Amino acid sequence: MVGRVWEDFVFTPMESLRHEWISFPIVGLAGVMLIAGVGLPWVLSAKFPSYLSYGLPAAFFLVGGGVALYFLHRLKYQGAVFFLIAFIFAVGFFYTLRVVFPLVNPYKSARFISQEITSRIQPGEKLGLYGGFGTGPFNFYTGIVPISELEGEDALADFLRSPERKFCLIKSRDLAAFQRGEGRPAVQWIAQNRIGNNDISLISNR
Numbered sequence: 001m002v003g004r005v006w007e008d009f010v011f012t013p014m015e016s017l018r019h020e021w022i023s024f025p026i027v028g029l030a031g032v033m034l035i036a037g038v039g040l041p042w043v044l045s046a047k048f049p050s051y052l053s054y055g056l057p058a059a060f061f062l063v064g065g066g067v068a069l070y071f072l073h074r075l076k077y078q079g080a081v082f083f084l085i086a087f088i089f090a091v092g093f094f095y096t097l098r099v100v101f102p103l104v105n106p107y108k109s110a111r112f113i114s115q116e117i118t119s120r121i122q123p124g125e126k127l128g129l130y131g132g133f134g135t136g137p138f139n140f141y142t143g144i145v146p147i148s149e150l151e152g153e154d155a156l157a158d159f160l161r162s163p164e165r166k167f168c169l170i171k172s173r174d175l176a177a178f179q180r181g182e183g184r185p186a187v188q189w190i191a192q193n194r195i196g197n198n199d200i201s202l203i204s205n206r
Contacts, residue, residue, distance in 0.1 A: 010078045023073070026081060030070040033088075037062030054099055061091065113169070113193035114141030116202055120190065121167055128168040130156045133198060138169065153178055160185045160205040172199040 009022050037059045044055040065088045072080045105111070114137075117127060121144070128148040129135050135147040150156045150168070156178060159166060170178070172192060178184060187203040194200070 006082055010082055026069065026073045026085075029085070030066040030073070033062045033066030033069070037064075037066060051103060054103060058095060061088075061095075108196050110137035110193075110195055110200075111141050113191060113195070113200055113202055114138055116191040116193075117142050117144075117167060117169075120204075122165075125164065126159075126162075126166045128156075128159050128166060129170075130168055131171045131174050131198075133171070133195075133200070137195075153181065157183075157185055160187060160203075162205060165204060165206050167202060167204045170201055170203060172201045175201050175203065 005021065040055050040059045040062065041052065044052045065084070069081065069084055069088070072084060117138070118141075121127060121142075126148060127138070127142070127144050128150050129138065130150040132149075132151075135149060138147055139145050148159065150159055156168070156170075159168065167190075168187075175187075175189075179187070185205060187205060190202040190204060192199055192201045
């Protein structure tokens with residue numbers, strides 16, 4: 001459907017379709033790119049000055065792409081508009097993949113605490129997760145499937161009371177609250193890593 005709309009837009013005189021379905025999004029995209037390109041260096045210099053050098057190429061690309069997109073559309077070079085949009089998104093994808101993701105990986109990735117898990121856990125030992133922050137990244141980095149999702153402190157306590165050694169991922173604040181409760185099983189704290197906005201602790205029951 002998207003391909004057909006673009007084909008009609010580029011090759012046939014459909015003025016109403018251009019105005020209602022194509023022109024506004026193109027101008028809006030150009031405006032968003034221009035604003036983002038102008039604002040990105042300011043945000044980086046204020047919040048993350050060490051990353052400013054990585055953001056400047058993206059800022060120039062956004063400003064230049066936004067201006068070019070707007071004027072190509074005004075000059076009715078619709079085929080060029082289509083290819084420019086495809087180029088902008090392709091470059092954005094690869095820049096994000098090759099530059100942005102590696103930069104945020106130490107702050108967002110579950111890889112590092114997963115390495116702690118895989119270096120300690122033995123075949124047949126179980127891994128649980130408490131706090132509802134999702135097992136997907138840990139399934140990927142550890143190769144452990146399934147990971148038990150524990151709901152409620154009673155389920156967590158039962159999991160840790162097992163005679164077998166078990167490991168659990170838990171938000172650090174939830175761990176502190178759990179340990180304050182009466183009759184809770186003793187746990188061994190192994191490691192902590194910040195993943196996104198959460199401090200995640202790895203614990204075991206022995």
